[in-house]
Amino acid sequence: MVTSRRKFIKISALGLGGLATTSAALNMFESNPILDKAVKETVAKRLSRSATYCEVCFWKCAAWIYKDEHNDIKKIIGNEQDSHCNGRLCPRGTGGIGMYSDEDRLKTPLIRTTINGEETYREASWDEALNLIASKFKDIKANYGSEAFALLKHGSPGSHLEHLFKAYGSDTIAEPAYAQCRGPRETGFGLTFGSWIGSPEPTDIRDTKCLVLIGSHLGENMHNSQVQEMSDAIDNDATLITVDPRYSTAASKSKHWLPIKPATDIALLLSWMHVLIEEDLYNKNYVEKYATGFEELKKHVKPYTPEWAYGITTIKPEDIRKTARIMAAAAPSVIIHPGRHVVWYGDDSQRSRAVAILNGLLGSWGNRGGFYFKEKISIPKYPHPHYPEPKWGWHDLGTQYPYAEMGLTTAIVDATLQADKSKYPIKAWMVAGTNLINTLPQREKTIEAINKLDFLVVVDTMPMEITGYADVVLPECTYLERYDGIRSAPNRTPSIAVRIPAVKPKYNSKPAWWISKQIAERLGLGAYFNYDDFEEVIAWQLNKLGTSLEEMKKIGVKNFPRQSGPLYLEVEQDYEFNTPSGKIELYSKELANYGFDPIPVYVPHPEPPQGFYRLNYGRSPMHTFSRTINNPYLNNLKSENTLWVNPKVARILNLKKDQEVWLKNQDDIISTFSIKVRITERIRWDSVYMYHGFGHNNKKLSRAFGKGMSDTDLISSTVIDPLMGGTGLRGNFVSILKENPHKTKEI
Numbered sequence: 001m002v003t004s005r006r007k008f009i010k011i012s013a014l015g016l017g018g019l020a021t022t023s024a025a026l027n028m029f030e031s032n033p034i035l036d037k038a039v040k041e042t043v044a045k046r047l048s049r050s051a052t053y054c055e056v057c058f059w060k061c062a063a064w065i066y067k068d069e070h071n072d073i074k075k076i077i078g079n080e081q082d083s084h085c086n087g088r089l090c091p092r093g094t095g096g097i098g099m100y101s102d103e104d105r106l107k108t109p110l111i112r113t114t115i116n117g118e119e120t121y122r123e124a125s126w127d128e129a130l131n132l133i134a135s136k137f138k139d140i141k142a143n144y145g146s147e148a149f150a151l152l153k154h155g156s157p158g159s160h161l162e163h164l165f166k167a168y169g170s171d172t173i174a175e176p177a178y179a180q181c182r183g184p185r186e187t188g189f190g191l192t193f194g195s196w197i198g199s200p201e202p203t204d205i206r207d208t209k210c211l212v213l214i215g216s217h218l219g220e221n222m223h224n225s226q227v228q229e230m231s232d233a234i235d236n237d238a239t240l241i242t243v244d245p246r247y248s249t250a251a252s253k254s255k256h257w258l259p260i261k262p263a264t265d266i267a268l269l270l271s272w273m274h275v276l277i278e279e280d281l282y283n284k285n286y287v288e289k290y291a292t293g294f295e296e297l298k299k300h301v302k303p304y305t306p307e308w309a310y311g312i313t314t315i316k317p318e319d320i321r322k323t324a325r326i327m328a329a330a331a332p333s334v335i336i337h338p339g340r341h342v343v344w345y346g347d348d349s350q351r352s353r354a355v356a357i358l359n360g361l362l363g364s365w366g367n368r369g370g371f372y373f374k375e376k377i378s379i380p381k382y383p384h385p386h387y388p389e390p391k392w393g394w395h396d397l398g399t400q401y402p403y404a405e406m407g408l409t410t411a412i413v414d415a416t417l418q419a420d421k422s423k424y425p426i427k428a429w430m431v432a433g434t435n436l437i438n439t440l441p442q443r444e445k446t447i448e449a450i451n452k453l454d455f456l457v458v459v460d461t462m463p464m465e466i467t468g469y470a471d472v473v474l475p476e477c478t479y480l481e482r483y484d485g486i487r488s489a490p491n492r493t494p495s496i497a498v499r500i501p502a503v504k505p506k507y508n509s510k511p512a513w514w515i516s517k518q519i520a521e522r523l524g525l526g527a528y529f530n531y532d533d534f535e536e537v538i539a540w541q542l543n544k545l546g547t548s549l550e551e552m553k554k555i556g557v558k559n560f561p562r563q564s565g566p567l568y569l570e571v572e573q574d575y576e577f578n579t580p581s582g583k584i585e586l587y588s589k590e591l592a593n594y595g596f597d598p599i600p601v602y603v604p605h606p607e608p609p610q611g612f613y614r615l616n617y618g619r620s621p622m623h624t625f626s627r628t629i630n631n632p633y634l635n636n637l638k639s640e641n642t643l644w645v646n647p648k649v650a651r652i653l654n655l656k657k658d659q660e661v662w663l664k665n666q667d668d669i670i671s672t673f674s675i676k677v678r679i680t681e682r683i684r685w686d687s688v689y690m691y692h693g694f695g696h697n698n699k700k701l702s703r704a705f706g707k708g709m710s711d712t713d714l715i716s717s718t719v720i721d722p723l724m725g726g727t728g729l730r731g732n733f734v735s736i737l738k739e740n741p742h743k744t745k746e747i
């Protein structure tokens with residue numbers, strides 16, 4: 001129901017920080033007041049539209065870009081036929097227009113140069129920049145082998161450049177969406193159900209009776225259709241249980257909020273399993289038919305009573321029992337959400353596995369209101385010669401983590417640091433669509449690795465921090481000005497969506513497909529890019545899929561019927577899971593063979609020392625990471641983050657609302673900028689909280705520079721997941737400084 005969904009967004013936004021941002025945010029979920037005004041002013045004029053999918057985050061909602069007869073983009077709205085957005089974009093998607101209009105954009109290629117002894121950038125032609133890059137590709141190959149050139153990427157530009165790198169002979173490739181984001185949950189669920197979760201998550205939220213969110217703050221984490229479904233589920237009286245040390249938006253909509261002591265989730269999960277098994281509430285038929293290892297699990301969780309968990313988690317035993325019973329009553333229409341950003345404390349694959357096992361006990365996998373069987377269209381490969389076989393690549397880095405199934409960004413950093421003594425010497429990076437300086441933990445290490453490189457080229461749309469370290473900066477045009485690969489994502493019904501340029505690239509910017517092709521041609525690899533325009537590739541693929549570019553330009557999204565069978569298990573259906581045993585593995589022999597715990601175990605983590613608070617962070621509903629902070633429309637909605645501090649702490653430290661403070665962490669690292677205090681009961685007294693993405697330190701970002709604080713400044717300590725190499729980021733502690741430490745230093 002549209003009305004109540006609107007209401008939900010309104011209420012949730014209200015909780016977020018005052019009316020000023022709220023009313024605009026509310027309006028923006030469906031329409032943007034600033035853009036609406038522009039549209040009204042041109043009401044007499046006809047607007048034409050072209051299809052795209054959003055690049056402001058990775059939910060990839062399909063949308064229409066409206067422009068007037070002067071080719072001015074006026075508005076972006078969701079495509080009604082798209083299951084990722086159901087015709088409505090989130091505030092960030094609506095504000096995506098600001099990515100295009102931002103006057104701070106990168107405008108032309110830049111080459112590092114020294115003038116009067118000072119390093120600076122000079123503007124260059126594409127030809128000069130591309131020739132220089134091609135010569136470096138050749139040098140690296142001749143001196144160290146192609147494998148020594150690494151690609152660090154995120155988002156759409158990545159796939160074009162990945163093709164270039166593979167043609168060149170390197171699959172030394174990684175993205176932060178694995179080791180700094182989803183990796184552990186894919187391992188945890190993969191080990192249990194034999195299937196990755198993937199994106200979008202196959203959570204059947206719209207039909208669920210009980211949704212359990214553990215450190216997953218849907219509503220601030222604005223993944224579009226997921227938030228819409230949660231709102232529908234609330235309308236349908238589903239029970240929400242939120243486990244979060246912070247009173248999140250989701251917590252404010254929940255029947256049960258469990259303000260867990262940070263870093264203790266595995267204890268709660270084990271105790272929930274204990275209650276389900278001891279009280280005979282688990283889904284017996286399902287477990288008997290589909291699971292293996294039940295007896296071992298039963299024995300394992302026997303000691304983990306709610307009373308035991310209370311001492312660890314601070315969640316009252318009666319609340320643990322009550323919520324376990326609610327889950328069991330809803331089963332199998334219950335979801336213990338797998339989360340998305342799950343790199344917390346280093347034992348994250350095991351925590352994710354505990355979440356998976358709990359879902360297994362309740363029978364939610366393959367059942368309505370639990371997890372559905374997803375399906376996607378496979379896009380035909382445009383023909384090209386075989387890739388050469390690299391001698392080594394991402395597989396060989398981080399081999400100590402047996403479940404690392406994608407490249408680890410941090411292993412690339414390490415291999416770069418050890419290039420002189422390693423058989424895998426990394427000597428050059430291309431970075432595209434990721435602001436590594438704010439994205440990777442242990443910034444000093446990232447910068448040290450960059451300093452060791454022979455060559456760094458950055459492809460970006462904005463003068464983000466990472467561009468300041470490049471030898472060559474290439475300006476990519478925004479998603480509104482280019483073709484990209486066809487979107488095909490797993491969902492209830494498979495669909496495809498296209499991205500068609502609405503306008504010509506502004507300034508002297510170019511799309512990543514063109515950049516890749518230009519470099520390839522200079523390297524004699526033109527055969528891999530056998531087309532003049534990427535449009536030809538898409539047209540060819542669409543024909544193979546039984547549609548055409550003409551049709552897709554008109555409809556933007558095409559939904560296909562399911563081919564793989566029903567969304568859910570049939571009653572008593574035989575089903576083989578893609579695990580070694582063919583069953584849901586409550587106990588994993590494979591893990592035992594590797595010397596890991598076959599069933600998750602709770603291990604205590606370090607606590608904040610005296611005078612320190614745990615640094616907690618999360619998503620701002622108005623922004624995506626660091627990429628949108630300078631966006632004129634979104635910056636207008638939220639220009640800086642605040643530090644959430646419990647009133648008790650404020651009293652002890654005598655902090656006032658809006659007072660500016662600096663933070664110093666356990667390694668004596670001090671934040672670059674200050675942050676304003678927000679005193680609120682919504683955060684526990686043992687932690688402080690801030691939105692990630694703020695505190696930019698590149699002056700070229702005129703709106704974002706120096707506004708708020710960067711959580712990454714203070715994440716100098718990580719605990720690595722021994723299974724898959726993810727970097728646990730939540731083990732950092734900060735003390736609050738009331739005097740400007742930078743000023744003091746200068747005196």
Ligand SMILES: Nc1nc2c(c(=O)[nH]1)N[C@H]1C(S)=C(S)[C@@H](COP(=O)(O)OP(=O)(O)OC[C@H]3O[C@@H](n4cnc5c(=O)[nH]c(N)nc54)[C@H](O)[C@@H]3O)O[C@H]1N2
Binds near residue numbers: 341434626627
């Ligand atoms: N401290 C801390 N670190 C984190 C997180 C956190 O919460 N806190 N979150 C983690 C998670 S979950 C993730 S997924 C990662 C995200 O990591 P990133 O994807 O690196 O995040 P962004 O800061 O958005 O950086 C995106 C970069 O891509 C550029 N860009 C945007 N659009 C385009 C485009 O169309 N073309 C090109 N070429 N460039 C473009 C932007 O200008 C920006 O420089 O960060 C992880 N790291």
Ligand SMILES: Nc1nc2c(c(=O)[nH]1)N[C@H]1C(S)=C(S)[C@@H](COP(=O)(O)OP(=O)(O)OC[C@H]3O[C@@H](n4cnc5c(=O)[nH]c(N)nc54)[C@H](O)[C@@H]3O)O[C@H]1N2
Binds near residue numbers: 215342617618620
């Ligand atoms: N608006 C917006 N939405 C986004 C994004 C964005 O940049 N902006 N990014 C997208 C991406 S790539 C990702 S990965 C997701 C990330 O979104 P989520 O997976 O939802 O995760 P986080 O932002 O890491 O979650 C932060 C929540 O975890 C809680 N938390 C902290 N420590 C603990 C703990 O020890 N135990 C428990 N139970 N909870 C804890 C925090 O208080 C906070 O509420 O968001 C996606 N959606």
Ligand code: SF4
Binds near residue numbers: 054093
């Ligand atoms: S959720 Fe929002 S930002 Fe992400 S793709 Fe959809 S509209 Fe864009």
Ligand SMILES: [Mo]
Binds near residue numbers: 181341
């Ligand atoms: Mo992420």
